[in-house]
Amino acid sequence: MSAEEPHEVHLVVNGTTYDVQVPARRLLSDALRHDLGLTGTHVGCEHGVCGACTVLLDGRPVRACLLLAVTVDGHEVTTVEGLAGPDGTLSAVQEGFRQCHGLQCGFCTPGFLTTVTAGLRENPDPTHEEAREMVAGNLCRCTGYQNIVRAVERAAELGREQA
């Protein structure tokens, strides 16, 4: 068996089903960006440290750069493109980041948005310390985190208002 033999992978990304042929070594982050053209998922370090590539797998945040696409055959993926409403309305988390200036260059933002979306689903009313811990696994070179933590707290407020 040749190592580059393509594998058929079925992925449901943001509600749309995709069938792609990928070699076993294709990272999920690359499958999303190159095979599906969903370039919202960013790639920084490619070894799990920066968090830029974080997506939701069956609703839970994971590093897309630490998953081989072939291993998530049949699973559901939500990328940053899937967070806004169908009409483009920003989600509470996106709105929180917008209002509190939680981004400058925006490179890290997709990973923060997916991480915080799942984090607030699990803990809708985080303390300041919990809000900090929620984003501790993501690196941002620009904002110094003050605005990001504020954005998490604002998103929690918006989420509670909407609920």
Add this chain to the structure above:
Amino acid sequence: MKPAPVGYLRPTSLEEACRALADDPDAKVLAGGQSLVPLLSMRLAAPSTLVDINALPGLDGVEVDEAGVRVGALVRHADLLAHDGAARVQPLLRMALSHVAHAPIRNRGTTVGSLVHADAAAEMPAVLALLGGTVEVVSARGTRTVAGADLVVGPLESSLAHDEVATSAWFPALADGQGVGFAEISRRQGDYALCGVAALVRRAAGRVVEARAAYLAVDETPTVVDLLPALDGDPDGDPDEARLAAAADLALASLSPAGDIHATEQYRAHLARVLTVRVLREADDHARRRGQGGAA
């Protein structure tokens, strides 16, 4: 960087997985991939084939009874961390797991994979060795049980043979009179520790009769040190400072802290000393509370 070309198998039975590993000495087990995939991407590992165990049946359960906690090879760190039954029977699991990586990594990485990966900076191999737990191992040649203390033999080197699959790990329950403590220092919550210490103390008839600590991110392998000689005879009051300091000295005598870009040898030794005192006191307090009929 990207992984090199690699073959991929997703067996649906343990026999099939064992046969694939027996047939190909360059094949490697893939569990959560949270340690293996970065090694592939950096091309520090170049297996011929990945044997993905994620479709094997019966490996995703946590079983809790009065004797201890059995963790299947597909149980993710996050699920063991959230498991209330496991935390009740052996509180050290939750104490330590809350320090293992960040949530997105815990959602995929497995606790058994972390044990087999044999990283001296990882929390769970140290916890398994401290508690005297075991790992269940299967290959085409049969099954065997590996003692936690014999699991890690060198940096990133476990005592498993290349064709063996770890199917579960077993962590003993906290026994009567025992208490546990855990502390680590890292640069950010969730990062690998600069130094971490887990401790177990048992009290009986108002005296400390068992005291051990396990060290991670200090030596090349997780190290368990018997600290009872320093604490023995502790009267039934607060653990006395002199004895705790003697316990830290005793621990340091068995450790050879390594220096790296994040911490010098001296700084690691200092952390090991401070954390030893802290976790011994925590474990002793825990043992006292439980001794007085407290469930915690």
